[in-house]
Amino acid sequence: MTIRNQRTAFGLKILNSNHKEIRRLKRAGYIADIHGNKFWNSSFLIMDYLKKHPLKKNLKVLEIGCGWGLLGIYCARQFDAQVTGIDADENVLPYMQLHAEQNGVCIEGKKMTFQQLTTAKLQDFDIIVGADICFWEEMSGMLLNLIKRAKKAGVSQVIIADPCRSPFTDLAQRCQKIYGEQAQIEGKWLKRPVNASGEILVVDLTE
Numbered sequence: 444m445t446i447r448n449q450r451t452a453f454g455l456k457i458l459n460s461n462h463k464e465i466r467r468l469k470r471a472g473y474i475a476d477i478h479g480n481k482f483w484n485s486s487f488l489i490m491d492y493l494k495k496h497p498l499k500k501n502l503k504v505l506e507i508g509c510g511w512g513l514l515g516i517y518c519a520r521q522f523d524a525q526v527t528g529i530d531a532d533e534n535v536l537p538y539m540q541l542h543a544e545q546n547g548v549c550i551e552g553k554k555m556t557f558q559q560l561t562t563a564k565l566q567d568f569d570i571i572v573g574a575d576i577c578f579w580e581e582m583s584g585m586l587l588n589l590i591k592r593a594k595k596a597g598v599s600q601v602i603i604a605d606p607c608r609s610p611f612t613d614l615a616q617r618c619q620k621i622y623g624e625q626a627q628i629e630g631k632w633l634k635r636p637v638n639a640s641g642e643i644l645v646v647d648l649t650e
């Protein structure tokens with residue numbers, strides 16, 4: 444559903460870039476510079492996946508490369524998850540907090556890179572999610588190392604979605620080599636709320 448400068452999808456209120464609150468943040472100088480300047484569609488692929496594979500209630504969820512954070516906000520609303528969003532770009536965090544307020548949830552935001560998420564820091568989380576975060580060649584290795592640390596830390600599952608850019612495909616193939624059947628790749632096509640397609644990598648780290 445679309446009303447003036449905002450839409451509703453998967454039960455979430457999502458503001459458009461010309462919404463007055465978004466324009467207010469831009470005027471205040473919060474300008475994202477690593478593609479976190481808008482909400483990206485791969486989050487919808489994971490939301491759709493989670494409708495069929497719901498999370499247990501009250502899990503501690505980490506959204507990496509959160510941008511506007513709608514995926515984490517979805518987990519907080521639907522599954523009462525305790526959500527932390529991290530992003531290398533601190534300028535995206537006010538947009539995440541704005542959307543959290545608009546959707547009636549509290550989530551924590553931190554400026555942090557994938558590389559800074561040490562095994563000790565990852566011990567605080569049950570599940571890691573991320574959408575549209577594997578778009579440069581070097582990100583494939585960074586995220587693979589993050590998944591390895593997550594396993595050591597006791598994280599049970601990592602879910603990452605992408606419209607199949609080559610660094611993501613590389614990451615998915617490397618995960619399948621290392622984790623075998625514990626790493627599943629699922630293709631997804633959505634017609635609603637937008638036309639979107641891509642793949643979801645789900646790595647089960649419990650074994």
Ligand SMILES: C[S@@+](CC[C@H](N)C(=O)[O-])C[C@H]1O[C@@H](n2cnc3c(N)ncnc32)[C@H](O)[C@@H]1O
Binds near residue numbers: 530558
């Ligand atoms: C294409 S945007 C996707 C944002 C959000 N996940 C979404 O789906 O709307 C990629 C995000 O990853 C963040 N990012 C890029 N490199 C990162 C890194 N090394 N560590 C943490 N975040 C990073 C960017 O700042 C940006 O917010």
